[in-house]
Amino acid sequence: MKLTPSSYLVLGMVRLGARSGYAIKKAADASTQAIWPTSLPQVYPELARLEGGGLVTRKDDPKGARARSAYRITDKGEAAFQSWLRSTRVGPLQFRDEGSLRLFFADALPREEQLALVKRLRERALREKNWLRGELIPQAESIPTDPRYPALVGRLGADSWAYWERWFARLEAQINRDGSTNDKTLES
């Protein structure tokens, strides 16, 4: 049985106490969305697979007339999860950004338009940072059972966006100053 990072996301959320598929998706939206997004049509088949492999168990848990399932992690599931956490192979980070791609080709634009593009990128960084600090991190801090790392990962994201914001702000200043972007680095 092959387990992907999405499998471990679902398994991990069950482990932290999310019982239904819906609850797992809700928890993921409030915490791991920025590092590993998922969707309901992915969660439900994944839960069925994990159940088939004996990593979680399912119980009927209707609320009134509304059908609902309650999942729990098994010992086998816990072992698989621990083994994943400890594995030394770090998969490659997947990154794709249309904004950065535009910047890559920005030599084709007049300076004014270059500036507008950089400004949009800086503003996006600001928006993302504010969303993480204002929405995601507070929610991550309220995750049950030892809630240290969820909030920490949120801070890593927020700090990274803050770094981008500063980086683009310096680039804007540089383009405004003399149009030269040939300095060795913009790193602080």
Added chain:
Amino acid sequence: MKLTPSSYLVLGMVRLGARSGYAIKKAADASTQAIWPTSLPQVYPELARLEGGGLVTRKDDPKGARARSAYRITDKGEAAFQSWLRSTRVGPLQFRDEGSLRLFFADALPREEQLALVKRLRERALREKNWLRGELIPQAESIPTDPRYPALVGRLGADSWAYWERWFARLEAQINRDGSTNDKTLES
């Protein structure tokens, strides 16, 4: 005709002088790989689509007995490219990282293993930074026709990885010191 960021990547590389599909892939590996990866089986059909839409033209350009195509951007292609560069809609950044996901769930590990995980993440950041500074940026600096932004985007990537490296180093120090990761931020 619908154009995706991958379309504009191919179009942009043709615009910068890459003639064959193979040359486009080679150029992308040496420059945009980290922000928008692509593959040969994606490039060839994309070139055919762009040709069908009249954004590029194709000429036979055999080298000896070996078949080869030479692509050029058309006026229509140049207009589409410019329009894309200027569009104010910034698509969302796509980010997926198994390493960050592991960190999210790291409360399940004993402190020693937490430390090992963070160390692996810091070392990955170091490797990526070194690869960008040592390999990608020098190549990006040698891209023909005004080569300002390609190298700039490389520096953004390298600076970002350097930031992660410092962030994880501070986290390591903190875990080593007292195991507390409840500080407000690790941002410098």
Added chain:
DNA sequence: GCTCACATGTAATCCGTTACATGATTCT
């Protein structure tokens, strides 16, 4: 009474990667 959140799924589609297939040229 209406709207939003809760709850579960399937079907169709899209985008991208890996594997397959072939062959010429250049460098060692």
Added chain:
DNA sequence: AGAATCATGTAACGGATTACATGTGAGC
């Protein structure tokens, strides 16, 4: 002579998103 690079594709597969489909419960 053999390996690496140049060069072009097709086929199969996989993972993820969007659209479709249905219905209950809670709050305003």
